[in-house]
Amino acid sequence: MEEISKFLVPWIDDIQVYSTDDLVLVWADPEIGRMMLNENPLGPSERVTKAVHEAARLGNRYPDNGPRLRGKIGKFYGLGPENVYLGNGSSEMIDNVMRLFVAPGDEVIIPNPAFSLFKVRVTTAGGKPVLVDMKMTAEGGLQYDTEAMLKAITSRTKVFIICTPNNPSGNFIPEEDLIRFLETGIPVFIDEAYLEYHPEQPSNAPLIKQYPDNAMVSHTMSKAFGMAGIRFGYLLASEQMIGYLRKIQLPWSLGLLSLAAGEAAWDEKEEELRKKVEFNRREIGYIWEELSGIEGLHPFYSYGNYILVDPGDTGVKGKDVVDFVFQETKIMIKAYSLPGGRQGFRLSLGNQEQNRSCVGAIKKFFKTRSQTF
Ligand SMILES: Cc1ncc(COP(=O)(O)O)c(C=O)c1O
Structure with a gap:
């Protein structure tokens, strides 16, 4: 029997797995x-479940491949159906873009911290993720280090990834910085997974007309629409770029049920999104204010459905908070590495009661600590 490793792609050992434990x-x-997990605690509407049924x-x-829905989505952004690419969640968009541009040894520049699937899918294509730390701003937020990201360009750079608002730092990239990335001519994958939580914030979709060769804007119904398990995402780009992507995608990757759910959700988005967005705004505001009141703790204000917290100089590791919250409440939150080697944590929205229990447990953790020291 032949040794199996000799048949595997040579970069198999470099491929990182996205943990679903x-x-x-x-x-x-x-x-x-x-x-x-940055899920929406509010699920799909009756209309969506009926359409799936x-x-x-x-x-x-x-x-x-959903031509009618592509037409509706395109129209909303002032584009045509030929500018819309539908897929099985925006994770598929990320993966397809890596397959399109990245050959073994090529590099993709990614901010740090960011959604971990970005680097995972770069490694799957045999590429090298180049992580560039975000920097602290004077206002106490984390912002893209545009200079450092531009300096990281080499002859092997194939894609920039920009997530706005960013997961987990929660903030938008300033438009002038985004333009600087686009001006390099290198493909820029602009992930707007959480944008619908702030309908007053314009999408970067119009940049597709200005930068048809290298701008791509990705969206998902997993977040504000509350359809993570249903799987529906779309990417906006020039007709030529969509043509290339269609060479990569499996013909039926977007199943009939996801397509039906996506169209039903799109058709009712005005009213349904308003409810979900209001809930999110209120609860994010509550969590942020409560956590801001804990001495030494630095929660980053977020335009998504999650809040990243830096334990600052308290000496606390995110994992300790995560474990404590779980013991006290049976609620899972997530430990997160921050630039500068600090270990923070991120919590995404639960229902109203869970949000209060979680905040209560975090407060208790820090209170008990301050009494001990
Ligand atoms: C920034 C970002 N992009 C994409 C995704 C993936 O979403 P989807 O469920 O559409 O694959 C996530 C999920 O958490 C995310 O945080």
């Missing part, structure tokens, strides 16, 4: 509070 735990025990009756048929 937390998901296995929470599905096995529905009592666990899920505040670690009806589509299931046609489950013997292959889906098309």
Whole structure:
């Protein structure tokens, strides 16, 4: 028998796996509070579930690639159906873009901290993720280090990843900085996964007309729409770029049920999103204010559905807070590495009661600590 390793892609050992261990735990025990995954605690509407149910009756048929919905989405952004690419969540957009541009040894510049799937999918294509630390701003936020990211360009750089608002730092990139990346001519993947939480903030989609060769804008219904398990994402780009991407994508990667859910959710987005967005704003505001009141703690204000917290000089490690919150409340939150070697934590929204329990446990953790020291 031949040694299997000789058949594997040579970069197999460099491929990082996106851990889904937390998901296995929470599905096995529905009592666990899920505040670690940036899910929406408010699920899909009746209209969406009905559309899925009806589509299931046609489950013997292959889906098309949603030309009617592509038309509706394109129109919303002042673009045409030929500028819209639908897929199985925005994770598929990330993966397809890496497959399109990255050959073994190529580099992708990614801010740090960022959604960890970015680097995972770069390594799957045999590429090298180049992580550039974000910097602290005078106002106490984390912001893209544009100079450092531009300095990181080499002859092997194939893509820049910009997430706005960024997960986990929660802030938008200033438009002038985004333009500087686009002006390099290098493909820029602009991830707007959380943008719908702030409908007053314009999308960067118009940049596609200005930078047709290298601008791509990605969206998902996993976040504000509350459809993470249904899987629906879309990417906006020039017709030529979408043409290249279609060479990469499997023809039926977006299933019939996801497509039906996506269209139903799109058609009712005005009213349904308003409810979800209001809940998010209120609860994020509550959490941010409460955590800001804890001495030494620095929560970063967030335009997404999560808040990243820097334990500052308290000497606390994010993991200790995560473990304490779980023991006290059975709610999972997530430890996060921060630039400068500090260990913070991130919590995403649960329902109203869970948000209060989680905040209560974090307060208790720091109170007990300050009494001990
Ligand atoms: C910035 C960002 N992009 C994309 C995704 C993936 O979303 P989807 O469920 O659409 O694959 C996430 C999920 O957490 C995210 O945080």
